[in-house]
Amino acid sequence: MRVFVTGVTSGIGRSLLTRLVSRGDEVWGLGRRPKALAALQAELGDRFTPVCADLSRPEDLRRVVEGDLGEGCPDFDAVVHNAALCVWSGSLALEQARWEALLQTNLLAVVALTRALVSKLTDKGQIVTVSSVAAGHVAHPAFGPYALTKAALDHFTDSLRLELSPQGIRVCSLAPGLVDTEIYDKVDGFEKMEARLRKGVPRWLSSEDVAQTLTWMLDQPAHLHVARVTLLPTGQPR
Numbered sequence: 001m002r003v004f005v006t007g008v009t010s011g012i013g014r015s016l017l018t019r020l021v022s023r024g025d026e027v028w029g030l031g032r033r034p035k036a037l038a039a040l041q042a043e044l045g046d047r048f049t050p051v052c053a054d055l056s057r058p059e060d061l062r063r064v065v066e067g068d069l070g071e072g073c074p075d076f077d078a079v080v081h082n083a084a085l086c087v088w089s090g091s092l093a094l095e096q097a098r099w100e101a102l103l104q105t106n107l108l109a110v111v112a113l114t115r116a117l118v119s120k121l122t123d124k125g126q127i128v129t130v131s132s133v134a135a136g137h138v139a140h141p142a143f144g145p146y147a148l149t150k151a152a153l154d155h156f157t158d159s160l161r162l163e164l165s166p167q168g169i170r171v172c173s174l175a176p177g178l179v180d181t182e183i184y185d186k187v188d189g190f191e192k193m194e195a196r197l198r199k200g201v202p203r204w205l206s207s208e209d210v211a212q213t214l215t216w217m218l219d220q221p222a223h224l225h226v227a228r229v230t231l232l233p234t235g236q237p238r
Contacts, residue, residue, distance in 0.1 A: 002026045003218065004076045004117060006055065006109075007083030009036035011181035012130065015211035016080065021047045028076070030055075030064070030083065055083055055109035056101040065116045078126040078218050079117050081110045081153075086183050088190040091144045099145065106149035111156065124168050124222035128214065129157045131175040133230060137238055140193065150175075161227065170225045172217055177232040180204040201235040 003020055007013035008029030017029050021044045030051040031037050037050035051068050053060040085105040087098060094102075114127060121127075134143050135150035154173060161171035178201055184194055198204070210231060217226045232238075 001077045001218070002028070002074060003078045003080060004028045004030070004113075005080045005082060006030040006113070008040065009033050011183055012176075012179065012207045012210045012214075013080075013082045014040075015207040016082065016214050017048065018044070019208075019211050019215055021045075032060075056085060056105045058104065061104075061109050061112055065112055069113075069116045069120070073120060075120050075122050076117060076125065077122050078128065079114070079121070080128045080130070080214060080218075081113065082130045083109070084130070084183070086146050086187050088142045088187045088193065089145060090141045091148075094145050102145055102149055106146075107152050107156065110153060114160065118164070118169070121169055124170070126170045126172060126218060127160065127164070128172045128174060128217060129153055130210075130214075131157070131173050133175050133177045133232065133236075133238060135175065142189075142193070168222070170222075172226050173228045174210070174214060174217065175228070175230045176205055176210050177230075177236045178204040179207065179210055181207050201233055203233055203235070205231060205233045 003025060005013055005016055005027055008017045009031035017027050020027050026047050028049045028051055030053055032052065032054040034052050037052055041048055041050050051064060053064045055061055083105065085102050087094060087102055110129065131154050132150040134147040135154050138144055138147045157171055157173045164171055178197060184190055213229060213231055217229065220226055
């Protein structure tokens with residue numbers, strides 16, 4: 001199986017990448033850190049093809065679509081949209097530039113990459129988007145901007161499922177709850193909320209938990225469509 005995965009240099013994306021390559025699959029992995037991608041290529045070998053881009057930058061996205069995914073790009077059996085940007089801010093307090101980067105990464109890049117890759121999907125191919133339980137429940141105003149982008153991603157996924165169903169392409173969504181990944185280390189001002197969340201739910205999902213579920217989704221036979229999965233750590237009510 002050949003899979004295109006975004007956000008492979010850390011967290012869920014890295015766990016999924018190493019899991020797929022270790023079992024013999026070929027992965028094209030997109031990330032924004034050149035050194036991390038080079039280290040992964042040295043570790044994983046020829047079954048990993050790195051694609052370097054910062055999806056919050058429209059010029060990077062355009063370069064990937066017109067270059068890496070242009071003429072000469074192979075076909076794929078699946079696409080996993082995993083890369084995401086997270087912020088902790090009220091909607092009105094969030095600066096315009098950060099709003100634009102958030103929307104660009106979590107939604108617009110997914111749309112652009114899907115448009116570029118859908119014609120390269122093999123028969124009975126799959127597209128998987130990694131959403132969040134926050135899309136359906138805003139527990140705090142500072143979750144608002146992130147939740148908005150994930151809710152929009154869910155609606156895009158649902159509409160894409162209807163659009164591509166006649167072609168036999170399955171469009172799936174995975175919505176994890178609390179996941180213990182590096183993404184929170186980059187979120188300014190989240191420390192106190194993170195401590196409260198960890199007090200209520202001491203054991204979060206691991207990146208490997210989510211990668212294992214994604215692999216299971218990818219492995220389902222063509223006649224079976226896993227449209228939507230919600231994955232929660234025990235103790236997280238929603």
